[in-house]
Every structure is written in structure tokens, then in C-alpha cells.
Amino acid sequence: MNGANGFLLPISRLEKVQSWGMNREVLAYVYRPSTVEGLREALVDARNAGRSVGLRGGGCSYGDASLNAENVVLDLTRMNRILKWDPVNGIIEIEPGVTLQRLWQYVIGDGWWPPVVSGTMFVTMGGAVGMNYHGKNNYKMGPVGEHVLEFDLLLADGSEITCSREQRADIFYAAIGGFGMLGCFTRIVMKMKRVYSGLLEVDAFATSSFSEIARVFEERMAEDDYLVGWIDCLAGSRHSGRGQVHAARYLHAGEDPNAHQTLQVAYQDLPDTLFGLVPKSIMWRFLKPFSNDPGMRLINWAKYMAAATIGNHKTVRQSHAAFAFLLDYVPNWKLVYLPGGLIQYQTFVPAAHAAACFDEQMAICRRFRVYPWLGVFKRHRTDNFLMTHAVDGYSLALDFPVRPRHATRLQQAVEEMNRVVLESGGRFYFAKDSTLTRNDAVAYLGEETVRKFQVLKQELDPTNLWQTDLSRRLFDTWYSDTAHRPALQETR
Ligand SMILES: Cc1cc2nc3c(=O)[nH]c(=O)nc-3n(C[C@H](O)[C@H](O)[C@H](O)COP(=O)(O)OP(=O)(O)OC[C@H]3O[C@@H](n4cnc5c(N)ncnc54)[C@H](O)[C@@H]3O)c2cc1C
Known part of the structure; x- marks a missing residue:
């Protein structure tokens, strides 16, 4: 396609762009500007060629949120400068391409930590704010947007506006979580959280059902700073919802005698090898023989058994990075899902209906014989952002392998689950979505x-x-x- 005046985008910019779940790949004209001026030039090119513009950070959204087939994709990863840092008050000013990894590594040495982090550190903060991501402490700290003080937004006409709770508050609450539809964040100002140690105190224990895990979360929400549950989604109907909870709390000032050391990046960094021997980069290959339903049933069973016996009620001190970014421990783990890739299906259901709704989701999976290989359970609270995905309740995130032979059943199962979620007053999340319809x-x-x-x-x-x-x-x-x-x- 060419624009009204015959302008064509350079063919050399055409690249394959993939969803994080590897289930969708498109061709797009990719621009990687490093300055706001460069961004503006890309907008002019797109406009002249009659193309739309999609924004992309780390590309960690599971579905099609940062794809823009046959149009322009603006990759923001080169706009990655830290513009200002105030280590006394914990206020940082960054460009949108700064990754979460860079952010925590930059601030931790001064005794600060990002107040909200996702399960991977490879997201950019522009993408994080674009989706208003949440962490394992959503019930306490809200989504990332609650810690954004101000941002600059580049609009489609090339002008920039500054938004905060005081200035264009309507845009502030809509662009955060607005999935890149209102403009491009070019500068984000955020407040970090004070920490007195590089360690968390983590308690792990097994739970036997959705109602038990929800009850435990309710009991512990006041005292624990983070709560996350792993669910064995391949357990049969009698054990539906069984899993393991990890509950963590920050250490108070003085509790860690080696705080100076544990707050160093080198202490936090995830090791390159497992047991000092196996390079992490090849660990996913050991999982590959289990990349089928029986194999994953075995792994989930073994994990649950270990959690219920040797690992039950173990309390350990763990670094922030090790606790927060567990999934990053095994680089490329998602390759286990090849050739079809995966979708993540995360739903957010009010507390009163959550256990019953998630039990029903598991029953639907069994009925359609589509099994999530991983299930993660979290507690949330409501927030004031326009396109919010949160509820005062729980979310369950399910990772489904995508296989041609069960694609129809997966689609039917998801449609059935959507119905149950909507009937329960639940919500969905664009960062994870691949299956919703407009309705x-x-x-x-x-x-x-x-x-x-x-x-x-x-x-x-x-x-x-x-x-x-x-x-x-x-x-x-x-x-x-x-x-x-x-x-x-x-x-x-
Ligand atoms: C392993 C893994 C674990 C995860 N864990 C969590 C979790 O615990 N909690 C959670 O909430 N999410 C989680 N996510 C999802 C992830 O946090 C979000 O998808 C996040 O938006 C990804 O950031 P990104 O930089 O990769 O953005 P992308 O995926 O590239 O883009 C996300 C959205 O933001 C828009 N965007 C990107 N840059 C800008 C910008 N500068 N200005 C305006 N809009 C922009 C894009 O158009 C797109 O709509 C996880 C993802 C993975 C892969």
C-alpha cells in the first residue's frame, strides 16, 4: 500500500515481529528511534505512506498487543536513558525503553526497589505503564500506574503533553493502561519503594483447593507484602485447585546485618548456571521431553508432592530478584511450547465468586481436554484507571500450549470460560489476551x-x-x- 502522495516505506524496514507467546508472527515496518525527534520522523513516514503506528516495548505481551501487521511498529527499546535520579526521595525520571531490569539494577544500591514488578524483568517501563501491569503485591500496592507521578505523551500530530494527577488527569488515568492507543510515553516519572535489605523473608506451603488458597490469602494479606500461588492445573477433579503459596515480607531496618552487601546488584543477579554446572541457557532443553500433557502432569504432580512434603512451611531468605523473576531463571523456557507456542489466559474475578469460577474453569478444561501447563493465582484490588483489569478479588493465569490438533477445542473452552467469567463479574487483561472478541x-x-x-x-x-x-x-x-x-x- 502507498500513501496519498505515492510515498512508500522502505522495504528494508520490513521485519518479522512475533507475539511473546510465539503463536502469531506478522510482517511490519519496524522503526527503532532513539530520540523524540526520531519518533516524530517515523510518524511522518507512516502518515505519508497511509500506515498506522503500533508501539512496542519489550514485546512481552503474550498476544497481539504490540503487533501491527503490514503497518509501522515503533520499537522503543533504544529510548532507554535514565534522565534523572533522586536517591534521597526515590524519584526517577526515565525514557520509555528503560527495562525493568535496568530500573531495579539502577536503584537498588541506594536502598530502593520498583514498587510493582512483573514476573519478568525484560519488559520496558513504557510497555509496563501502557498495560498498567501488576505484581504479586497488587492487593497492597495497586498497579504500576499508582506509582507514576507524571509522564510526557507524544500525540499523533507530533505534539507532546505532560500529564499527572493534577494536569490532564483524564488522560493520565486513561493513557496508563491505554495499551498505546492515546499516544507514546516519552518520559515517565516514578516513585520507588524504600527497602532496607536486598532480601525478602519467604514462606512456602501447600494448599489443597481454590477455596483454601483464597482463605489463606485473606488471612495473610495484612501482614505479607507479596502473595502468589502456583496451581497444579493437571490434577483431577478431586484435587482441583491444589497448589503452593509463596508469601514474602520485606525485612525491616536492622533485620539484615549484611544489608550493604545484599543490596548490591551482583548479590541479586540470577546465577548463570544451575548447581554451578548446567548453563541456564540450555535448561529448557531438559524440559522438552516433558512438553506434552502426560509429561506436564508428571512435573506438576512432582512439584505439588514436593511442596506438600519436604517443602511445606519452609521459610527462607531470598533476594528480591530471585523471588520476583522466577520465570527468568530458566531463559527461553517458552521454547518448550514450540512448535505451536502458547497463549496465556488470565481472568480476574471478584473474591466472592473466584473459587467457584476457577473450579469451573478447570472443569471446562477437563471437559474439552485442553490442559494449562502452568497456573498462577494472585490477589488484586480495584484501582481508578479507566481501562483497568483489576477487581477486588483474584486472578488465575493459565498457560495453554497451542496445537493444531486441539485448536478448535481450545477456542471452544476459552469461549465457555469467558462466559463463566463474565457471569461472575470478572475482567480480562489486554497484556495476556489472544482470544477476546469485541463483545x-x-x-x-x-x-x-x-x-x-x-x-x-x-x-x-x-x-x-x-x-x-x-x-x-x-x-x-x-x-x-x-x-x-x-x-x-x-x-x-
Ligand atoms: C514471563 C512473563 C511474565 C509476566 N508477568 C506479568 C505480571 O506478573 N504482571 C503483569 O501485569 N504482567 C505480566 N506480564 C505481561 C507484561 O508485564 C506486559 O505485557 C507488559 O506490558 C510488557 O511490557 P513490554 O515492554 O514488553 O511491552 P509490549 O508488550 O511491547 O507492549 C505492551 C503495550 O504497551 C504499549 N506500549 C509500549 N511502549 C509504549 C510507550 N512508550 N507508550 C505507550 N504505549 C506503549 C504497546 O503498544 C502495547 O499495547 C508478563 C509477561 C511475561 C512474558
């Missing part, structure tokens, strides 16, 4: 919320420049849906 998205967000977002989208991006495969899948009618338009104009 599902509107059902959980609510017509009113979608309309408010649409109003901002049309104000800040009247030509619909910012798009991704996800935005087209879920909100293709933003600029064409006459059913929405009259109501929209009323609120303007």
Missing part, C-alpha cells in the same frame, strides 16, 4: 467506559494513527460505529 471486551469494560475512552481517542488521535492488531481485533468500530457515535457526541 467480550465491551461486556467487562462496560459501554460507558468504552465510550469515555473512545472520546479521548478521537480527541487525541483523530486520524486513528495508533493501532495494533489487538486494537483492531477488539475496537475496530471506534471510528465507524454509528451505533456509538450519537452518544459520543453528547458527552463531548
Whole structure:
């Protein structure tokens, strides 16, 4: 396709861009600017060529949130400068391509830690804020957006605006979690969390059902700083929801006699080898023979048995990085899911309905014979961001292998689970999504919320420049849906 004036994007920019779950790959014109000026030039090129622009950070969204097939993808990873750091007050100013890894490594030596971290450190902070990611402490600290003080947003027309809770608060609460649809963060100011040790005190113990794990979380929420559950999703119906909890708390000042040492990056760093022998980079190959349902059933069973016996109620001190980024311990673990890749299906359900809803999800999986190889359980609280995925309740994240021979069953199972989640008043999360339809998205967000977002989208991006495969899948009618338009104009 060429633009109105015949302008063509250079073919040399065409690259394959993949979803993190490796289940979708597209061709896109990839630009990697290192300055705001470079960003603007890419926007001009896209506009001249009649293409839309999708934003991409670390590409760690499981589905199509940072893909933009046959259009422009702006890869922000070169905009990775730390602009200002105030080690007395823990306030940092960064470019959007700064990774979470760079951020924690930069601040920890001064006794600070990012208040909210995801399960991998390879995300960029622009992408993290774009999705308003949460951590294992969501019930206490809220999503990352609650710790953002201010940001600059590059708009589709090339101008920049500064937003905070005081200045254009409507955009502040919508662009955080706005999945790159309102503009591109070019500068983010955040507050870090004070820590007095590089260690956490971690307690691990087994639980036998969804109702038990939820009860334990309710009991421990007040005292523990982090809570996360692993669920054995291949256990049969009698053991549905069994798993293991990891509960962690920060150490108080004076509790760690070697705080100076444990707060060093070298102390935190994940080791390069397992048992000092096996290079981490090849560890996923040991899992490969188990990359089928019986193999994963065996691994999950063994993990649960170990958790319920030798590992039950073990308390250890663990570094922040080791606790937070467990998945990064085994680089490339996702390759186990090849050739089809994986989807992650994470749903957020109000506390009163969560155990029953997740039990039903497991029953649906068994009925359709599609089994998640990994299940992760977390506690959440509500927040004030427009497109929020959180509820006052629990989430269950399920990793499903994608195989041609069971693709139809997986799709049917997911549709059935969506119905159950919506009936329970639950929500979904764009960072993990690969399967929602427009109707599902509107059902959980609510017509009113979608309309408010649409109003901002049309104000800040009247030509619909910012798009991704996800935005087209879920909100293709933003600029064409006459059913929405009259109501929209009323609120303007
Ligand atoms: C192993 C693993 C573990 C994870 N654990 C968690 C977890 O514990 N909690 C959680 O909440 N999420 C988790 N995630 C999801 C991840 O945190 C989010 O997908 C996050 O958005 C990824 O950041 P990214 O830099 O890779 O962004 P991308 O995936 O590249 O992009 C994410 C979104 O942000 C937009 N975007 C990117 N840069 C900008 C910018 N500069 N300005 C505006 N918008 C932008 C993109 O258009 C896209 O919509 C996990 C992902 C993986 C792979």
C-alpha cells in the first residue's frame, strides 16, 4: 500500500515481529528511534505512506498487543536513558525503553526497589505503564500506574503533553493502561519503594483447593507484602485447585546485618548456571521431553508432592530478584511450547465468586481436554484507571500450549470460560489476551467506559494513527460505529 502522495516505506524496514507467546508472527515496518525527534520522523513516514503506528516495548505481551501487521511498529527499546535520579526521595525520571531490569539494577544500591514488578524483568517501563501491569503485591500496592507521578505523551500530530494527577488527569488515568492507543510515553516519572535489605523473608506451603488458597490469602494479606500461588492445573477433579503459596515480607531496618552487601546488584543477579554446572541457557532443553500433557502432569504432580512434603512451611531468605523473576531463571523456557507456542489466559474475578469460577474453569478444561501447563493465582484490588483489569478479588493465569490438533477445542473452552467469567463479574487483561472478541471486551469494560475512552481517542488521535492488531481485533468500530457515535457526541 502507498500513501496519498505515492510515498512508500522502505522495504528494508520490513521485519518479522512475533507475539511473546510465539503463536502469531506478522510482517511490519519496524522503526527503532532513539530520540523524540526520531519518533516524530517515523510518524511522518507512516502518515505519508497511509500506515498506522503500533508501539512496542519489550514485546512481552503474550498476544497481539504490540503487533501491527503490514503497518509501522515503533520499537522503543533504544529510548532507554535514565534522565534523572533522586536517591534521597526515590524519584526517577526515565525514557520509555528503560527495562525493568535496568530500573531495579539502577536503584537498588541506594536502598530502593520498583514498587510493582512483573514476573519478568525484560519488559520496558513504557510497555509496563501502557498495560498498567501488576505484581504479586497488587492487593497492597495497586498497579504500576499508582506509582507514576507524571509522564510526557507524544500525540499523533507530533505534539507532546505532560500529564499527572493534577494536569490532564483524564488522560493520565486513561493513557496508563491505554495499551498505546492515546499516544507514546516519552518520559515517565516514578516513585520507588524504600527497602532496607536486598532480601525478602519467604514462606512456602501447600494448599489443597481454590477455596483454601483464597482463605489463606485473606488471612495473610495484612501482614505479607507479596502473595502468589502456583496451581497444579493437571490434577483431577478431586484435587482441583491444589497448589503452593509463596508469601514474602520485606525485612525491616536492622533485620539484615549484611544489608550493604545484599543490596548490591551482583548479590541479586540470577546465577548463570544451575548447581554451578548446567548453563541456564540450555535448561529448557531438559524440559522438552516433558512438553506434552502426560509429561506436564508428571512435573506438576512432582512439584505439588514436593511442596506438600519436604517443602511445606519452609521459610527462607531470598533476594528480591530471585523471588520476583522466577520465570527468568530458566531463559527461553517458552521454547518448550514450540512448535505451536502458547497463549496465556488470565481472568480476574471478584473474591466472592473466584473459587467457584476457577473450579469451573478447570472443569471446562477437563471437559474439552485442553490442559494449562502452568497456573498462577494472585490477589488484586480495584484501582481508578479507566481501562483497568483489576477487581477486588483474584486472578488465575493459565498457560495453554497451542496445537493444531486441539485448536478448535481450545477456542471452544476459552469461549465457555469467558462466559463463566463474565457471569461472575470478572475482567480480562489486554497484556495476556489472544482470544477476546469485541463483545467480550465491551461486556467487562462496560459501554460507558468504552465510550469515555473512545472520546479521548478521537480527541487525541483523530486520524486513528495508533493501532495494533489487538486494537483492531477488539475496537475496530471506534471510528465507524454509528451505533456509538450519537452518544459520543453528547458527552463531548
Ligand atoms: C514471563 C512473563 C511474565 C509476566 N508477568 C506479568 C505480571 O506478573 N504482571 C503483569 O501485569 N504482567 C505480566 N506480564 C505481561 C507484561 O508485564 C506486559 O505485557 C507488559 O506490558 C510488557 O511490557 P513490554 O515492554 O514488553 O511491552 P509490549 O508488550 O511491547 O507492549 C505492551 C503495550 O504497551 C504499549 N506500549 C509500549 N511502549 C509504549 C510507550 N512508550 N507508550 C505507550 N504505549 C506503549 C504497546 O503498544 C502495547 O499495547 C508478563 C509477561 C511475561 C512474558
